[in-house]
Amino acid sequence: MSDVQDENQELCVDFVTESREMIGEVEPVLVELETEASSSGEIDTSQVDAIFRAFHSMKGSGGFLDLNNLVAVTHQAESLLDLFRKGEASLEPQHITVLCKAMDFILELLDQIENEFHDEGREDDAQALVAEIRAEMETPSFEADEEAARPEAEAEPSQEVGVEDELEITDDLVLSFIQDAQEQLESAETALLELDQGDSGIEQISVAFRSLHSLKGNCGFFGYAEMERTAHGMETILDAARDSGVAPESEVISQLLQQVDVLRVAANGLHPDGAAPAVSPPATPSAAPPEPAVSTEKPADPPASPAPKEAAPAVRDADAAQTAGQPKQKEKRKTSAGNIRVDLEKLDSLMDLVGELILAETMVTHNPDLEGHHFEDFQKASLQLNRITRALQDVAMGVRMVPIAGTFRKMLRLVRDLARKQGKQVDLQLVGEDTEIDKTVVEAIADPLVHIIRNSVDHGIEGQEDRAAAGKDATGRIRLEAKHQGGEIWISIEDDGKGLNRDAILEKARAKGLIDPARGELSDSEIFRFIFDAGFSTAAKVTDVSGRGVGMDVVRRNIDKLKGRVDVSSTQGQGSTITIRLPLTLAIVEGMLVGVGGSVYTIPLLAIQESVSPKNEDVTKLSDGQEMANIRGKLLPVLRIHELHGVADAEQELGKGTLVVVEEHGSSFAIFVDELIGQRQTVIKALPDYLGSVPGVSGCSILSNGDISMILDVKALQGEWLAGGKA
Secondary structure, eight states, X not given: OOHHHHHXXXXXXXXXXXXXXXXXXXXXXXHHHHHHXXXXXXXXXXXXXXXXXXXXXXXXXXXXXXOHHHHHHHXXXXXXXXXXXXXXXXXXXXXHHHHHHHHHHHHHHXXXXXXXSSOTTOHHHHHHHHHHHHHHHTSHHHHHHHHHHHHHHHHSOOOOOOHHHHSOOOHHHHHHHHHHHHHHHHHHHHHHHHHHTTOOHHHHHHHHHHHHHHHHHHHHHHTOHHHHHHHHXXXXXXXXXXHHTOOOOHHHHHHHHHHHHHHHHHHHTOOTTSOOOOOOOOOOSSOOOOOOOOOTTOOSSOOOOOOSSOOOOOOOOTTGGGGTTOOOOOOOOOOOOOOOOOOHHHHHHHHHHHHHHHHHHHHHHTOGGGTTOOOHHHHHHHHHHHHHHHHHHHHHHHHHEEETHHHHHHHHHHHHHHHHHTTOEEEEEEEOTTOEEEHHHHHHXXXXXXXXXXXXXXXXXXXXXXXXXXXXXXXXXEEEEEEEETTEEEEEEEEOSSOOOHHHHHHHHHHTTOSOTTSOOOOHHHHHGGGGSTTOOOOSXXXXXXXXXXXXXXXXXXXXXXXXXXXXXXXXXXXXXXXXXXXXXXXXXXXXXXXXXXXXXXXXXXXXXXXEOOOGGGEEEOXXXXXXXXXXXXXXXXXXXHHHHTOTTOOOOGGGSEEEXXXXXXXXXXXXXXXXXXXXXXXXXXXXXXXXXXXXXXXXXXXXXXXXXXXXXXXXXXXXXXTTTOO
């Protein structure tokens, strides 16, 4: 089976799933309408609109998939409902009956489409049902209602009625349209960029064509005429290329990408009332061909498809003709898994509740009242509670996880436009697009990635002449990769440009007074970290892309907010690599509880390398008062937490306490504590306002006995405490 057949069959499966969900939603509404009509004689027009939209959506998508029988039935049912929506007829029980018949028939067709990927062979049944619905529309009651409505219609000048005049477009519908439009535009843009890079043309042309066709249908359904006209013009260009099998020229692709931007801005600028800003249609080589007719029952205007899924003509099996004319036996209806959109705030609330559940579970299973007692049944129950709690946590975290592909693919356009503007050739390679990351983190990481990649293109990748002189390929390379590493998300941006000038950065840092004259020699990683300081730049000139020393400061600030960190490595003349390390979640952390005097602290488990019980002879004190511990032949600075926070009754003698070795930014140091209490999964809470900012602390958590445990920030301890010589 060809790739095209596989793709079309997948589209049919998606259509079946969505259609079943729509029918499942509106079937109960039909019953409610009948009850209302029989009791009060009035109906809720919003409910009629909901059923109308369901049939309209199925008709549009079914027409695109060449499902003629389904289109004929849905169109006639839609026409019947339209009379109720316009108030031209009253709803009677027989109308509900025939609409229910239509839904049952559509469900039978969906069963066939799911198995055979077409709806052929049911033409007689479809036409019989169409005739039955039309007969209900031609009853005397309908004709009387139409005659009563005609004088009023003739008294007013004829006007073209848009969909927004016929159908109530709610704010939720508009927001759904905007989201779907952005997804379709992103798909089209990715395909066009791949096409521009010389990839196999016909597949990319088809993807872009289908995305724009779906967008055009959605625009027509909502009445956004200018956006529909623009998408149609772009679709015409791609259709001509698809028929000829010849990819458009690079300049034509550039024009199409410009129109993608125009449509994206127009979609973002939509108002809740459904009004869209005007957009200019692209120049097209010829007038758009008319839409092919789907069936004899199809209206004169082509059906618009509001379905967000891409669509394409259905594939016919070789033996389909043999079954033509034979009625399909009704099979047992299959259950399809559906997708729903959930407000992110609800997911945040779910994570908060899971965090509270973990805290409550800890308070129960580690209750101090149980110390010294052994209850076998209680231990079994607590183990089961622990397993369920952890499983629930995994599920709650999983629903917030989304692939990073969407964020990565946006960078393709950024690199393309910047490279063309500067006359460079740059190839952006994406690796690990399927890596899942928290939705909140995905949104927050987009801006830092933009700044880093802009710098890579502007300052990192050399011009073609310089690359040739350096013996490099004329096309520069940027590699954007995401992966899971040790319980974290690592995002690396690597380029093969000229690299960072270590000496220039060091000189600039000294000139700005960023380096203590008494400080010893700095490592390369410490020097490179100065590029993240506000206003720091070694660029010879400021461009409209970069050079003011603002972008990398934004990167550092945003990553710090996510409790992550940035590492930089570079070799002059060969390129640079910037690695962003982020936690999987911002709400829960695996930690080691340690005792210091009468206080309990939490050290993030990911930062801990080991813990040792030192001997007094293993510790020496330098002239500046800094203590150094000899651990496995390596001297590490020692930080006494009780001195930092003024904890009374803490252990003073190193030989009687424990050193916890932690690592941050490639360097290690030891934290002196009285004792190790044990490993706990800790829910991070913000510090109370009355405490203000506590040195070296990122938050707090509640212990099983109700006490507060400060969560140590290893990065802050290293950067703000040890570097200042306070330990």
